[in-house]
Amino acid sequence: MPDTLRGQILGFDFGLRQIGVASAHTDMDIVSPVCVLNAQGGKLLDADIIELIKEWKPKGLIVGLPINMDGTESKLSQKARSFAEWLKEITNLPTIMVDERLTSREAKSMANELGHGGDYRKKPVDAIAACLILEQWLGNRA
Secondary structure (H helix, E strand, O other): OOOOOOOEEEEEEOOOOEEEEEEEEOOOOEEEEEEEEEOEOOEOOHHHHHHHHHHHOOOEEEEEEOEOOOOOEOHHHHHHHHHHHHHHHHHOOOEEEEEOOOHHHHHHHHHHHOOOOOOOOOOOOHHHHHHHHHHHHHHHOO
16 A cells, blocks of 8 residues: 555445445545445446546545455456546546455444434445445555
8 A cells, every 4th residue: 555645535335336435634534425426337427436536636546345255356346446447547546445345234234323224225325334445444554
């Protein structure tokens, strides 16, 4: 992980139907949910990302890599890698992948503790999962 990545960053919780987005600033280590974007098979519109980049002006992007519990990669892992490559190409920003095992489960647990109700399609928790991915990256920086 490059220790030169400083300033505003955006984190992404990749999914085939929804992609959660969160923000953080490396000087403050404060993470906040931004939004949940609708995806078609894990793909977003270029305009959606360009709008986010213009608004947040990040210095880099962090993308969660869904890895199996035994450490192996799945088909979803490859799709997340392709998504990260697409982000890097369209934004020209440093893009780092972070192991995101159990972040979606933890996000659902956190939401349920706050009375979520369990309908994750109507009230997605993907932006919370993106926060957890950013927190993990911030905690593991050199």
